[in-house]
Amino acid sequence: MDGTILLFLLQDGITNGAIYALLGLALVLVFAVTRVIFIPQGEFVAFGALTYALFEAGRLPGTVWLLLAFAGLAFLFDLVEAIRDRALAARLPRVVFFDLAVPGLLAGAAVFVAGRGFGPAAHFAATLALVGPLGPLVYRVAFRPIAGASVLTLLITAVGVHLALVGLGLVFFGAEGLRAPAMSDLTLAVGPLLVTGQSLWVYAVTIVAVAALWLFFERSLWGKALRATAVNRLGARLVGIRTGFAGSLAFGLAAIVGALSGVLVAPMTTIYYDTGFLIGLKGFVAAIIAGLASWPLTAAAAFAVGVVEAFASFFASDLKEIVVFMLILPVLMWRSLKQVHVEEED
Amino acid sequence: MSEALLDIDGVAVAYGKVRAVRGVSLRVHAGEIVTVIGANGAGKSTLLNATMGALPIAEGCVRFAGRDLARLGVEERVGLGLCLVPERRELFSTMTVEDNLVLGGFRAPRAVARDTIAEVYDRFPRLKERRDQLAGTMSGGERQMLAMGRALMSRPKLLMLDEPSLGLAPRIVADIFRIVADLRATGVAVLLVEQNARAALAAADHGHVMELGETVASGPAAALAADDRIVESYLGFH
Amino acid sequence: MSPRHALLLFVAVLALAPIVPGVPIFWITLLGNVGLAALVAMGLVLLTGVGGMTSFGQAAFCGFGAYTTAVLTTVWGWSPWASLPVALAVVGLAAAVLGLITVRLSGHFLPLGTIAWGLSLYYLFGKLELLGRHDGISGVPPLSLAGWSLVDPRAAHVVIWIAVILAGVLTTHLLDSRIGRGVRALRKGRIAAEAFGVDTSRTKLVVFVWAALLAGLSGWLYAHVQRTVTPAPFGLNAGIEYLFMAVVGGSGQIWGAILGAGLVTLLKEALQRVVPALFGNALQLEGVVFGVVLVVLLQVARDGLWPHLARLLKAAPRVRPATAEPLPRRALGGGDRARPLLTLDRARKQFGGLTAVNDVTFSVGRGEIVALIGPNGAGKSTTFNLVTGVAGLTAGRVSFDGVEISGSAPQTIAARGLARTFQHVKLEPEMTVLENVAMGAHLRGRAGLLAAMFRLDRRDEARLLAEAAAQLDRVGLGEHLARPAGALALGQQRVVEIARALAMDPALLLLDEPAAGLRHFEKQALAELLTKLRAEGMSVLLVEHDMGFVMGLADRIVVLDFGTKIAEGPPDQVKTDPAVLEAYLGGVA
Numbered sequence A: 001m002d003g004t005i006l007l008f009l010l011q012d013g014i015t016n017g018a019i020y021a022l023l024g025l026a027l028v029l030v031f032a033v034t035r036v037i038f039i040p041q042g043e044f045v046a047f048g049a050l051t052y053a054l055f056e057a058g059r060l061p062g063t064v065w066l067l068l069a070f071a072g073l074a075f076l077f078d079l080v081e082a083i084r085d086r087a088l089a090a091r092l093p094r095v096v097f098f099d100l101a102v103p104g105l106l107a108g109a110a111v112f113v114a115g116r117g118f119g120p121a122a123h124f125a126a127t128l129a130l131v132g133p134l135g136p137l138v139y140r141v142a143f144r145p146i147a148g149a150s151v152l153t154l155l156i157t158a159v160g161v162h163l164a165l166v167g168l169g170l171v172f173f174g175a176e177g178l179r180a181p182a183m184s185d186l187t188l189a190v191g192p193l194l195v196t197g198q199s200l201w202v203y204a205v206t207i208v209a210v211a212a213l214w215l216f217f218e219r220s221l222w223g224k225a226l227r228a229t230a231v232n233r234l235g236a237r238l239v240g241i242r243t244g245f246a247g248s249l250a251f252g253l254a255a256i257v258g259a260l261s262g263v264l265v266a267p268m269t270t271i272y273y274d275t276g277f278l279i280g281l282k283g284f285v286a287a288i289i290a291g292l293a294s295w296p297l298t299a300a301a302a303f304a305v306g307v308v309e310a311f312a313s314f315f316a317s318d319l320k321e322i323v324v325f326m327l328i329l330p331v332l333m334w335r336s337l338k339q340v341h342v343e344e345e346d
Numbered sequence B: 001m002s003e004a005l006l007d008i009d010g011v012a013v014a015y016g017k018v019r020a021v022r023g024v025s026l027r028v029h030a031g032e033i034v035t036v037i038g039a040n041g042a043g044k045s046t047l048l049n050a051t052m053g054a055l056p057i058a059e060g061c062v063r064f065a066g067r068d069l070a071r072l073g074v075e076e077r078v079g080l081g082l083c084l085v086p087e088r089r090e091l092f093s094t095m096t097v098e099d100n101l102v103l104g105g106f107r108a109p110r111a112v113a114r115d116t117i118a119e120v121y122d123r124f125p126r127l128k129e130r131r132d133q134l135a136g137t138m139s140g141g142e143r144q145m146l147a148m149g150r151a152l153m154s155r156p157k158l159l160m161l162d163e164p165s166l167g168l169a170p171r172i173v174a175d176i177f178r179i180v181a182d183l184r185a186t187g188v189a190v191l192l193v194e195q196n197a198r199a200a201l202a203a204a205d206h207g208h209v210m211e212l213g214e215t216v217a218s219g220p221a222a223a224l225a226a227d228d229r230i231v232e233s234y235l236g237f238h
Numbered sequence C: 001m002s003p004r005h006a007l008l009l010f011v012a013v014l015a016l017a018p019i020v021p022g023v024p025i026f027w028i029t030l031l032g033n034v035g036l037a038a039l040v041a042m043g044l045v046l047l048t049g050v051g052g053m054t055s056f057g058q059a060a061f062c063g064f065g066a067y068t069t070a071v072l073t074t075v076w077g078w079s080p081w082a083s084l085p086v087a088l089a090v091v092g093l094a095a096a097v098l099g100l101i102t103v104r105l106s107g108h109f110l111p112l113g114t115i116a117w118g119l120s121l122y123y124l125f126g127k128l129e130l131l132g133r134h135d136g137i138s139g140v141p142p143l144s145l146a147g148w149s150l151v152d153p154r155a156a157h158v159v160i161w162i163a164v165i166l167a168g169v170l171t172t173h174l175l176d177s178r179i180g181r182g183v184r185a186l187r188k189g190r191i192a193a194e195a196f197g198v199d200t201s202r203t204k205l206v207v208f209v210w211a212a213l214l215a216g217l218s219g220w221l222y223a224h225v226q227r228t229v230t231p232a233p234f235g236l237n238a239g240i241e242y243l244f245m246a247v248v249g250g251s252g253q254i255w256g257a258i259l260g261a262g263l264v265t266l267l268k269e270a271l272q273r274v275v276p277a278l279f280g281n282a283l284q285l286e287g288v289v290f291g292v293v294l295v296v297l298l299q300v301a302r303d304g305l306w307p308h309l310a311r312l313l314k315a316a317p318r319v320r321p322a323t324a325e326p327l328p329r330r331a332l333g334g335g336d337r338a339r340p341l342l343t344l345d346r347a348r349k350q351f352g353g354l355t356a357v358n359d360v361t362f363s364v365g366r367g368e369i370v371a372l373i374g375p376n377g378a379g380k381s382t383t384f385n386l387v388t389g390v391a392g393l394t395a396g397r398v399s400f401d402g403v404e405i406s407g408s409a410p411q412t413i414a415a416r417g418l419a420r421t422f423q424h425v426k427l428e429p430e431m432t433v434l435e436n437v438a439m440g441a442h443l444r445g446r447a448g449l450l451a452a453m454f455r456l457d458r459r460d461e462a463r464l465l466a467e468a469a470a471q472l473d474r475v476g477l478g479e480h481l482a483r484p485a486g487a488l489a490l491g492q493q494r495v496v497e498i499a500r501a502l503a504m505d506p507a508l509l510l511l512d513e514p515a516a517g518l519r520h521f522e523k524q525a526l527a528e529l530l531t532k533l534r535a536e537g538m539s540v541l542l543v544e545h546d547m548g549f550v551m552g553l554a555d556r557i558v559v560l561d562f563g564t565k566i567a568e569g570p571p572d573q574v575k576t577d578p579a580v581l582e583a584y585l586g587g588v589a
Helices: A003-034 A043-055 A065-082 A088-113 A120-133 A135-145 A149-175 A197-221 A219-231 A233-238 A243-265 A274-290 A295-315 A315-327 A326-337 B044-052 B074-080 B097-104 B110-123 B125-129 B140-152 B171-186 B199-203 B220-223 B229-237 C003-016 C025-050 C058-074 C080-102 C108-129 C153-177 C178-184 C190-195 C198-224 C236-249 C254-281 C283-300 C306-310 C380-388 C412-417 C432-442 C449-453 C458-475 C490-502 C521-536 C547-551 C577-585
Strands: A187-190 A194-198 B006-014 B020-026 B033-037 B059-064 B082-085 B158-162 B190-192 B207-210 B214-220 C342-351 C354-364 C368-371 C395-400 C419-421 C508-512 C539-544 C556-561 C564-569
Touching: A003 A043, A003 A194, A003 A197, A003 A219, A003 A243, A003 A274, A043 A065, A043 A135, A043 A149, A043 A243, A043 C254, A065 A088, A065 A120, A065 A135, A065 A149, A088 A120, A088 C432, A120 B171, A135 A243, A135 C283, A149 B125, A149 C236, A149 C283, A149 C419, A187 A197, A194 B020, A194 B207, A194 C254, A197 A219, A197 A243, A219 A233, A219 A243, A233 B074, A233 C190, A243 A274, A243 B082, A243 C508, A274 A295, A274 A315, A274 A326, A274 C108, A295 A315, A295 C458, A315 A326, A315 B074, A315 C108, A326 B110, B006 B044, B020 B033, B020 B044, B020 B059, B020 B190, B020 B214, B020 C080, B033 B044, B033 B171, B033 B199, B033 C508, B044 B082, B044 B158, B044 B190, B074 B082, B074 B125, B082 B140, B097 B140, B110 B125, B125 C254, B140 C547, B158 C283, B171 B190, B171 B199, B171 C153, B190 C521, B199 B220, B199 C577, B207 B220, B214 B229, B214 C412, B220 C577, C003 C153, C003 C306, C025 C058, C025 C178, C025 C198, C025 C236, C025 C254, C058 C080, C058 C108, C058 C236, C080 C108, C080 C198, C080 C395, C108 C236, C153 C178, C153 C198, C153 C449, C178 C198, C178 C432, C178 C449, C178 C458, C190 C198, C190 C412, C254 C283, C342 C380, C354 C380, C354 C395, C354 C539, C354 C556, C368 C380, C368 C432, C368 C521, C368 C547, C380 C412, C380 C419, C380 C508, C412 C419, C419 C490, C419 C564, C432 C458, C432 C490, C458 C490, C490 C521, C521 C539, C539 C547, C564 C577
Parallel strands: B033 B190, B033 B207, B082 B158, B158 B190, C368 C539, C368 C556, C419 C508, C508 C539
Antiparallel strands: A187 A194, B006 B020, B006 B059, B207 B214, C342 C354, C342 C395, C556 C564
8 A cells, every 4th residue: 555545545534533523522412411322413414414415406405394393392392391380371482482483483594595596605504503403302302301211211212213313314305315516626736635625624614613612611601501511410400500401402512513514524425314324323433432421532533433444445345334333342341341330220 | 587488397208118308397597507417317418408309309398488399490499599518519520610610600690690709709718729720629628618609609598508517627627617607697598417416506596306307306506405315316325 | 810821822822823714824924023023022121121231233143043044055055954053053152252242341331332233243244245245145945844844924933933932931931040030130139149149240141142042043033934134134223123122012021022022013014004005105104103102112101011911910929939958058156266257457448548447457256246337438338348348458458267358259258158238228129029038049059041941940949949938037027028029118128138148148247237217116126136146146247327226236336437446345335435426426616
């Protein structure tokens, strides 16, 4: 193997690794705040990619209906809960605003944007506006009712949500694969390497997103509240941070990060309704390597996963997925040995 | 006597089938220090956690500032001015002292929180010195101070302290109790749960002795301190 | 109707289904599919519901079974029956290798691990030339018996359901045995099981391999019924479906697996027929419906449907076990009477900079009750852990009957004759009191896995159960032996723990806060019991908070404060000691 191939594989691995890093960060966040191992993270990627590709193709993405369906469901859940708690009058305005007005407005905006040729930036924004709210809505419907359950029950629920979302993806996007046009036609020659504009976009967006997340967690009160919930749930409740609020926020960030990653990969490969799972799982491998706890370690592991995958696909393209997923076993083993033995929760 | 700030009336708390607290009633008035003492396992912490809403109440009723707390979660109770410093402190160990305090004022308006943090630093100069240190790296006494400081950030009307002296050296215990006594001057009422009966009764206006989930003696703190039955209920000389 | 009758009726209906004229072949095929799925789900119920190990990867083991026989029969021309043992051996080997890793994963790492290898194996099946890559292997021969081909679904039906019922019976036998108690303790009582000598890692592996073998058997049958093997049915989605069946049926219910497999298979079939008629496309709603039902089920009925159904059946009353030849018993009062039984010599434990136990020295004599007391955080529990081997010493030594035991594993220490109880009661709440106590006698039994499955362990088992019953009589709970342990009051549960410790036939009882949470009269009863045991020659070391409880009971009291021994002596001397009063009441600040 010559140096050019080596460099090429490295570059390929780093580009993919950047996306896995974003997903890994979102998974760590969701787990730390809600204890949910969020298997369906990849579905947000697929939904983001397909939504963006459809906007770019001048069509109205089915995500609009998906969003409205979930909003309606969440509204019903909140309504039933409010009636049960005999607090309908007090909560109704809030519930109507968050479950009906906001999703309705976002869906309306998307309908407005679709087909008018506003360009990638507007389509990017519209994609985030459609996919982002799905996070809190999914949390509301599937996870909040059993927020106190064991990690295991939450994990099985996450698998159920994954099945349902993949199925809904097929319903709302159909079986055909889509690929968005590149965000930039630029090609830079750096030494022997050809760097595409798309990979530059990936780097730029990843850096901006990571910086924004860092600022959010270090500087803003809400960001600190999320960290606090992750560190000590009871402590957070005792200072008045609502666990449900923290969960919604974490899921919202996860969905936005997912959609963002989706928009970034949409021009790089053809995305089908069920492609997200495999992409998400690689972010997962990174998050697991970092023990679902450390953000810097997750990012580092994500780049490692990207590079391993790039090399595996060069040397043994047939076995690429196997190599990446088998990576996780020794890591899990090592994590388990390090963990102090406690009686398993039920 | 004016209406009590906190009115715990005939409360029972159960873990599964086991009733850890049975038929306990007590009141705390504004600006008063009330202590609940008793041996380990008497149900003191359970009572505080149930009052805070962290455990469900099986029977009886808890009213705070004239309002029934039955349907309110922990977070809402914080908003009403009720605050608990739990036995395990529950600090945000990987965050700085200052961030812990800032989060203590999570529900307060920004400007109020800024003023309160200055007051807390005045009260605990040690915390100001260590403002950039991670909470998890502090000593036991400093952690207790941070936990109390964080609780004060929500400007509570009633502060509930669960075993503030637990595991602390005698000199630090004295500091903590002096701070508790100072709080009364600022109008904050205190409900203090302690195993260190002598120190708690010396600081309090009113005391209750719990044994096996029930109140076995109540009265002015000074009277309880002179009562031999307290020694008995601690050492079990029946 | 008793469960046994219900089972017989069920078997009869199944057996008759293909014979009754007019039953469409379609239904027979569907029932066969239910049976195939039930085999996998049954293993999964054992693994997940009983053993607490959630696997999303069971479908991969079906794949091993199916592909092994497909290759052997199509490429090498073997007969299907000859390939069965090889297929099972391959599955067993794969499961042993994967299991060695998987069962060591803790908590939620375990299901994630199964996702990882489940997916990897699925991809592997689709990539290997030998296995025909994505096209798979076709032309697998049907089963035949004495020249009679079982190509007819009616015949296959019979073979499948014989396998299902056989598997169910063997699995039920397995659970109702000495090994089975260890399996059932994996989920909630692991620490207690280990304290009584159950090798939990090995038990987990056994369960893992058995579940895989059932899946492999299903795969082998599948290959010969479908006649074609492709990777698709062995992927992660299939793994999720099997888990779904186990959850629907009810985790922990072996026969519930059939219910779950039936409902899910029928639902799937219905979706594939009804939905296209309504919406025009089949596949797309299947996942949605399955996902939603799974989520809803976890929200409203986490224990599955079987327990609701089982309520309609009268449970067979558990009777007191018949008397059996008693187990050999340790002679108490032997050994050197003058030498103390347990000795702590300057035992020290440091956690980082904190000294939790500071050079503590004391001993427990034969037939003596010694109490270790002190206020919260005094280091009592840590000292207790140093004796039981749960924590290692930083310095000093602990010896038992003249032999140094510091540094030994808890099981080794237990086997020497130190039996313990737990501060937070650790009984398996769904097991009967008798079975919980029988767990204490685990090391006194011999019967292994195969003996249990084929019911060759009955003599051994009867002796263990009789011993458990005898110990329950000894502590005065004989009348409760058939109740689930979780149904007893806390005070009684603590006494059950003592009976379990006694079933180990110990020389020294270690009791961790036995009086915590007990009512006054319960404490009195407990004190009487311990006094009686002492009269029989038993030595007792108890850690206690409650001074009142130990005052009238202990021969000697050792008082700890801040990790250091501050007093030792008879109760009357200790309770007037100024240092003890100071430690308990605190100083005036």
